[in-house]
Amino acid sequence: MGWHGRVLNVNLTTRQCGEEALNQQWAGDYLGQRGLGSKYLLERMDPKADALSPENVLIFATGPLTGTAASTSGRYSVITKGALTDAIACSNSGGFFGAELKFAGWDLIIVEGRADHPVYLNIQNDKVEILDARDFIWGRSVWQTEDHLRARHQDPLLRIASIGVAGEKLARYACIVNDRDRAAGRSGVGAVMGSKNLKAIAVRGTKGINVDDSQKFLKAVAETRAKLDHSPTQKRLSRNGTMAMMDVTNAYGSLPTRNNKDVQFEDIAMVNVKAMHTVRKSDGKANLIANKACFGCTIACGRVSKIKADHFSIDGKKDDYKKAIGGLEYESGFALAPLVGVNDIEAATYANMICNEQGLDPISFGGTVAAAMELYEMGVITKQQTGGIDFSFGNAKALVAAADWVGLGEGFGVDLGLGSKRLCEKYGHPELAMVVKGQEFPGYDGRAMQGMALAFATSPRGACHMKASPYTDDFTHVRPDGKAEIVMTTQNKAAVVDATGLCAFPGGSWDLADYAKQVDGACAGDWDAERLMETGERIFNLERVFNVRAGLTAKDDTLPDRILKEAAKSGAGKGRVAELDKMLPEYYQLRGWSEGGVPEQSTLDRLGMD
Ligand code: SF4
Numbered sequence: 001m002g003w004h005g006r007v008l009n010v011n012l013t014t015r016q017c018g019e020e021a022l023n024q025q026w027a028g029d030y031l032g033q034r035g036l037g038s039k040y041l042l043e044r045m046d047p048k049a050d051a052l053s054p055e056n057v058l059i060f061a062t063g064p065l066t067g068t069a070a071s072t073s074g075r076y077s078v079i080t081k082g083a084l085t086d087a088i089a090c091s092n093s094g095g096f097f098g099a100e101l102k103f104a105g106w107d108l109i110i111v112e113g114r115a116d117h118p119v120y121l122n123i124q125n126d127k128v129e130i131l132d133a134r135d136f137i138w139g140r141s142v143w144q145t146e147d148h149l150r151a152r153h154q155d156p157l158l159r160i161a162s163i164g165v166a167g168e169k170l171a172r173y174a175c176i177v178n179d180r181d182r183a184a185g186r187s188g189v190g191a192v193m194g195s196k197n198l199k200a201i202a203v204r205g206t207k208g209i210n211v212d213d214s215q216k217f218l219k220a221v222a223e224t225r226a227k228l229d230h231s232p233t234q235k236r237l238s239r240n241g242t243m244a245m246m247d248v249t250n251a252y253g254s255l256p257t258r259n260n261k262d263v264q265f266e267d268i269a270m271v272n273v274k275a276m277h278t279v280r281k282s283d284g285k286a287n288l289i290a291n292k293a294c295f296g297c298t299i300a301c302g303r304v305s306k307i308k309a310d311h312f313s314i315d316g317k318k319d320d321y322k323k324a325i326g327g328l329e330y331e332s333g334f335a336l337a338p339l340v341g342v343n344d345i346e347a348a349t350y351a352n353m354i355c356n357e358q359g360l361d362p363i364s365f366g367g368t369v370a371a372a373m374e375l376y377e378m379g380v381i382t383k384q385q386t387g388g389i390d391f392s393f394g395n396a397k398a399l400v401a402a403a404d405w406v407g408l409g410e411g412f413g414v415d416l417g418l419g420s421k422r423l424c425e426k427y428g429h430p431e432l433a434m435v436v437k438g439q440e441f442p443g444y445d446g447r448a449m450q451g452m453a454l455a456f457a458t459s460p461r462g463a464c465h466m467k468a469s470p471y472t473d474d475f476t477h478v479r480p481d482g483k484a485e486i487v488m489t490t491q492n493k494a495a496v497v498d499a500t501g502l503c504a505f506p507g508g509s510w511d512l513a514d515y516a517k518q519v520d521g522a523c524a525g526d527w528d529a530e531r532l533m534e535t536g537e538r539i540f541n542l543e544r545v546f547n548v549r550a551g552l553t554a555k556d557d558t559l560p561d562r563i564l565k566e567a568a569k570s571g572a573g574k575g576r577v578a579e580l581d582k583m584l585p586e587y588y589q590l591r592g593w594s595e596g597g598v599p600e601q602s603t604l605d606r607l608g609m610d
Contacts, residue, residue, distance in 0.1 A: 001064075001210050001211055001212035001523060001524050002032075002065065002068070002209075002211055002212060002519070002522035002523040003022055003024075003027055003032065003064050003107050003523070004022070004102070004105050004106065004107050004207075004209075005021055005022045005024070005107070006019055006020075006021070006022060006105055006106055006107060007019065007020050007021070007022050007040075007107060007108045008106045008108070008109045008110070008123070008128060009112070010109060010110065010111045010112070010121060010128070011112050011113045012054075012111060012112065012113040012114055012115040012119065012130070012196055012197065012198060013054060013112070013113030013115070013116075014113065015115070015130050017128045017129075017130065022036075022107050022108070026039045026040075028525060029535070029538060029608065030499065030538065030539060030542070031063065031064065031499040031500065031519070031523075031532075031535050031539075032061065032062060032063035032064045032065075032066075032107070032499050032500065032501060033061045033063035033066070033075065033076065033077045033092075033498060033499045033500070033501055034077050034079065034090045034092070034495060034498035034499045034539060035495065035496070035498075035499035035535065035538070035539040035542070036061055036107075036108065036499065037059045037061030037077055037078075037079035037090065037108065038079055038088065038090065038539060038542050038543055038546065039542060040057075040059055040061075040079075040108065041057055041059055041079050041080065041081075041088070041546065042542060042545065042546050042549075044057045044110065044112070045057040045081070046549075047081065047088075047546050047547070047549040047550035047551075048549070048550055048551060049081065051080070051081040051082060051083045051086055051188070051191075051192060051195075052083055052170065052191065052192065052195040053114075053195070054112075054113045054114035054195075054196070056080060056081050056192055056196075057080060057081075057111065057112050058080045058110075058111040058112075058192050058193060058196060058198075059078065059079040059080060059108060059109065059110050059111070060076060060077075060078055060101065060108065060109040060111075060161070060201065061076060061077050061078075061079055061107070061108045062075075062076045062098050062101055062102045062106075062107055062108070062501055063075060063076075063077075063500045063501025063502070064500065064519065064522050064523050065500050065501035065502050065518060065519065066098045066099060066101075066102045066501030067098065067099035067100075067101075067103055067209050067295070067296075067501070068209055068211065068221075068296075068501070068522060069217075069218065069221050069296065070220075070221050070224070070296065070501075070502060070518050070522075071221070071224065071225050071228055071296060071297060071299070071502075071506065072094075072294065072297045072298070072299065072502045072503035072505065072506055073099065073295065073296040073297075073501055073502055074094045074095060074096060074098055074099050074294035074295030074296055074297060075093070075094055075098055075294075075498075075500075075501050075502060075503055076092070076093060076098025076101060076184075076501075077090050077091065077093070077184065077498065078090070078091045078093070078176055078184040078189045080189055080192045081192070081550065082186075082187030082188050082192070082438075082439075082461060082462070083170070083172050083173075083174075083187070083188030083191035083192050083195070084172045084173050084186075084187050084188035084191070084364065084419050084438050084439055084462070085187050085188070085437045085438045085439050085461060085462045086437075086438065086550065086552075087187075087437050087438075087460060087461055087462060087546075087547050087552055088460050088461060088543050088546040088547055088550070089186070089188065089189055089192075089461050090460075090461060091175065091176070091183075091184035091185055091186045091187060091189045091461075092184065092466070092498055093161075093176070093178055093182050093183055093184040093185070094182050094294030094295070094297070094302075094503065095159075095178045095179035095182030095294050095295065096159050096178070096179050096294070096295045097159045097160065097161045097178035097179060097182075097203065098295070098501070099159075099295040099296065100159035100203050100204065100205050101123075101159075101203050101205065102205065102209055103205030103207055103208075103209070104123050104124070104125050104126075104203050104204065104205030104206075104207065105125055105126065105205060105207045106123070109121075109123075109201065111196060111198060113196070114195065114196045114197055115130070115196065115197040115198065116197070117132070117134055117197060118132075118133040118134050118168075118197045118198075118199050119131060119132060119133050119197060119198060120133045120137065120149070120162075120198065120199045120200040120201065120202065121198065121200070121201045121202065122153065122202050123201065123202065123203040123204070123205075124203075124204050124205075125204070125205055125206060125207060133197075133200070136148065136152075137149065137162075137199050137200060138168065138199055139168070140164075141164045141165060141357045141358055141407075142162050142163070142164045142177040142180065142356065142357055142358065142359050143180055143320065143356075143357050145160065145162045145164075145199065145200050146160045146180060149202045153202065153204075155204055158203070158204050159178065159179065159202070159203050159204070160178060160179075160200055160201070160202045160203075161176050161177070161184075161200065161201050162176070162177060162178075162199060162200035162201070162359070163175075163176060163177075163190045163193050163194050163198075163199060163200070163359045164177070164190075164357060164358030164359035164407065165358050165359075165407060165408050165409060166190065166358045166359050166360050166406060166407055166408075166409060166417065167190035167191055167193055167194035167359045168194045168199070168409075169194070169409030169414075169417070170191045170195060170417075171188075171190075171191060171360060171406055171409060171413075171417030172188050172191055172364075172417060172418055172419040172422065173186075173187075173191075173360060173361040173364035173365060173368070173417075173440075174188060174189075174190030174191040174194060174359050174360060174361075174417075175188075175189060175190040175355075175359050175360060175361045176189055176190045176193055176359065177190075177356060177359045180326065180356065181302075181325060181326025181356040182302075182326075183356070183359070185361045185362075185363070186361055186363070186364070186461060186464065187361075187439060187461050188361075188419075190359045190360075211521060212521065212522060212523055212524050213521050214521075216517075216520065216521040217518065217521025217522050218521070219521070220517040220518045220520070220521045221518060221521075223514075224510060224514045224517070225298060227509055227510060227514065228298055228299065228506055228509050228510070229298060231509040232508070232509075233299070233505070233506065233508030233509040234299050234509070236508075237299050237300075237301035237505060237508075238299055238300045238301060239291070240273045241273075241291065241301045241302070241303045241329055242301065242329045242330035243272065243273040243276060243303070243328060243329065243330050243333050244273050244330075245330040245443070246268065246271070246272045246273060246330060246333060246334060246338075246443075247268065247272050247273065248475070249444060249445075250264050250265055250268045250272075250338075252448055252449075252475060252571055252572050253445075253448045253568060253570050253571010253572045253574065254444050254445040254447075254448035254449045254452075254474075254571065254572070255268075255334060255338055255443065255445065256334065256338065256339050256434070256441060256443060256444070257338040257339065257341065258338075258339070258341045258370065258373075258374070258393045259339065259367075259370035259371055259373065259393075259432065259434060260339075260434045260441070260445060260560075260562055260563065261374070261562075262569060262570070263445045263447065263448060263568050263569065263570060263571050263573065264570050264571055265337075265338035265343075267343035268338070270343040270344070270345060271333065271337040271338065271342075271344075271345045271348060275287070275345050276288040276303075276305070276328065276345065280308055282308060282310065283308060283309055283310070285306065285308075287305050287306070287307075287308070287327065287345055287346065287349060288303060288304070288327055289304050289305060289306050289324055290304040290324070291303060291304065292304055294503070297503065299503075299505060299506065301329075301505060302326065303326060303327030303328060303329060304324050304325070304326065304327055305324065305325065305326070305327025305328065305349050306322075306323070306324045306325075307321065307322070307346050307349050307350055307353070308346050309322065311346040311347075311350070312397070312400075313346060313347055313350035313396075313400045314350065321350070321353060325353050325356065326352070326353075326356055327349060327352070328345070328348060328349055328352055330443060331362070331363050331443055331465070332348075332352045332355070332362035332363070332366075333348060333352075334366075334442075334443035335362050335363045335365070335367060335370075335440075335443065336348035336351045336352055336362055336366045336399065339366045339367065339370045340366055340369050340370045340373060340393060340394075340399055341370075341373070341393030341394035342394055342395070342396050342399050343394070343396075344396035347396035347397075347399055347400050350403065351365070351366075351399050351400060351402075351403040354403035354404065354407045355403065355407075357407065358406075358407030358408065360403075360406060360407060363440055363441075363442055363443075364419055364420070364439065364440040365402075365403070365406060365416075366440075367419075367420050367434055367435070367440030367441060368416050368418075368419055368423055368440065369398075369399060369402050369416065370393075370434070371420040371424055371432050371433055371434070372391060372402075372415075372416060372423060373391055373392060373393045373395075373398070374393075374432050375423075375424070375427050375429060375432065376391035376392060377392055377393065378429075380427050380428065380429060381427060385412050386398070386401075386412055387411060387412065389401055402416055419435075419438060419439075419440070420432075420433035420434060420435050420440055421433045421435050421438040422438075431560060431561050431562070432560075432562075433560065434560055434562065434563075435462065435463060436457055436459065436462045436463040436556075436557075436558070436559060437459075437462035437463070437552070437556050438462055439461065439462025439463050439464070440463060441456060441463045442456075442463060442464065442465035443465070444456075444465060444474075445568065445573070446559060446563045446578040447563060447567070447568040447573035447576050447577055448474075448478055448568060448571050448572045448573030448576070449470070449471075449474040449475075449573075450474065450478060450479070450480045450483050450578060450579060450583065451468075451470025451471075451473055451474045451483040451486055451487055452465070452468075452470060452471075452474055453559060453563065453578035453579075453580060453583075454470075454480075454483055454484065454487045454580065454583045454584065454587060455467065455468035455470060455490075455491070456559065457557045457558055457559055457580055457584065458487065458491070458557050458584075458587060459491075460540070460543035460544060460546075460547055461543075466494065466498075466504065467491055467494050467495070468487050468490045468491045468494060469490040469493075469494060469507070470483060470486045470487050470490060473486050478572050478573050478576060480579040480582045480583045483583050484583050484584075484586040484587040484590055485590055487583075487587065488587060488590050488591060491536075492533055492536035492537045492539075492540055493512060493533065493536055494536070495535075495536040495537075495540045495543075496512075496532045496533065496535045496536030496539065497512075497515060497536075498539075499535065499536075499539060500515055500518075500519055502515065502518070511529070512529040512532055512533065513528070513529040515529075515532060516528050516529045516531070516532050519532065534607070537607060538607045538608070538609060541591075541599050541603065541604065541607060541609065542609065544593070544597075544598075544599055545599060545604075545609075548598055548599075553596060553597065554584075554588075554595075554596050554597035557584060557597055558580065559578055563577065563578045564577055564578055564580060591603070592606070
């Protein structure tokens with residue numbers, strides 16, 4: 001219950017689809033989505049396999065609460081070995097695709113092998129077909145793919161997860177987009193899908209979802225929903241989305257600016273949440289025109305923006321770019337503005353739009369452009385590579401051009417599509433890549449936020465802001481004391497929330513007991529906050545086991561020299577570096593891992609893992 005108990009196996013090499021029963025033991029141990037998907041991944045593939053080879057496995061996983069009446073129940077995850085990181089990847093998305101997959105009667109889709117030509121998957125409840133994508137949607141953007149598939153199958157309610165041209169051309173940080181602007185964004189899961197010649201998954205479901213105890217479940221939903229309604233969390237996120245964080249990190253001195261050379265941005269007022277709300281003199285409209293929600297969400301943090309009609313980025317371009325579309329969130333906003341030194345919010349909105357249209361992670365895209373801009377200012381990259389464009393920090397025209405190039409995999413966009421690590425290695429300056437395990441930093445500088453420094457270093461998928469939440473403590477003090485325990489505890493909590501099928505954002509109002517009572521109503525067995533925490537710890541250790549078997553070591557739990565050796569120039573962390581050497585040994589000890597960062601057998605035994 002909560003789970004359908006059905007897994008869809010798709011082998012693209014043999015072109016066979018089949019059903020198997022969900023392993024209920026694993027569902028009890030790993031719950032769903034991030035946890036269950038990771039367990040199946042570890043059982044189905046050799047972690048040493050090349051991420052872009054047919055031996056990699058691509059899993060679309062729902063949680064037991066996905067598609068139910070619980071608030072924020074539109075989540076699903078894509079789990080695979082990341083093309084950007086060569087580590088385990090778990091990218092979580094909202095929108096409507098996950099709920100539709102659940103309505104079609106499937107808990108997970110496991111995709112193996114590689115098709116010998118471009119294909120897409122069409123799922124209508126139990127009917128599953130592998131169909132030809134050639135001369136149809138291959139070579140098209142995410143938006144065109146969604147329109148074409150709905151037209152061909154004559155179903156406006158078809159839900160689609162697809163890659164754009166960037167994923168087809170194997171840009172290392174290509175993502176998978178559903179519902180036009182919701183993405184399983186990080187670690188290059190879209191490049192893995194492209195390597196399998198799988199353009200899209202279209203799904204339509206008309207089945208319901210059964211829960212274990214409907215009275216208990218609906219009572220839990222009503223109580224948690226009441227806690228969320230009109231709460232500060234809901235009010236803040238529905239009005240400002242996550243963009244309000246921009247002023248917080250800037251004031252604190254932890255806003256990555258110009259490839260982390262600086263930690264505060266002098267033009268913050270031109271790109272912050274107030275700038276999104278401000279009515280423009282030129283056309284009497286604001287950048288932000290509305291908010292919107294994923295399936296079943298009572299928060300509605302999503303942004304809808306419209307670029308200024310006479311802005312250079314859309315001049316002479318197709319009408320699609322002049323319409324309302326998903327706007328800037330904090331992570332895309334920081335990466336496409338302060339991180340590249342750009343103070344033009346319309347240019348940042350355009351770059352974000354191309355990331356949605358062609359399926360690119362805007363954090364990694366912005367991080368890679370920032371690294372390229374630093375290389376350009378050093379004279380390592382020249383106008384020869386950039387086609388004559390001045391690629392200095394702050395040039396909005398360079399940002400817009402870069403988005404067009406990488407989106408289509410053309411010109412200098414091929415180099416930029418490598419991601420910061422591979423780009424900086426190619427041009428002889430690996431130290432300029434602001435990455436962990438090859439993945440670009442989210443919008444927090446670890447010199448002022450020591451907990452986030454440790455969270456980035458130890459995140460299983462590389463630098464990530466969603467796998468731990470040491471925010472409150474980090475904004476309270478900059479000393480490394482006590483961070484190891486906070487990071488470990490919040491990592492375990494984040495892991496299990498990602499396994500439920502619900503969003504992490506209600507976490508500002510809900511504690512783990514609120515998630516637990518909803519899981520307890522939906523799923524068989526007894527689920528309380530304690531069991532959820534243990535499940536989260538089990539999931540985090542499972543991901544670590546995958547990475548150890550993939551060949552990652554303690555040496556990969558580190559940060560670039562800029563964060564470890566160059567003191568921050570201003571803000572709360574002025575004069576400080578990230579003190580990882582003080583936090584990491586304590587963290588390993590608390591985790592029950594060896595000095596080399598490997599889970600001890602006693603830890604795995606305690607968690608009941610084989
Ligand atoms: S809070 Fe935001 S991201 Fe989370 S489910 Fe709601 S709209 Fe989607």
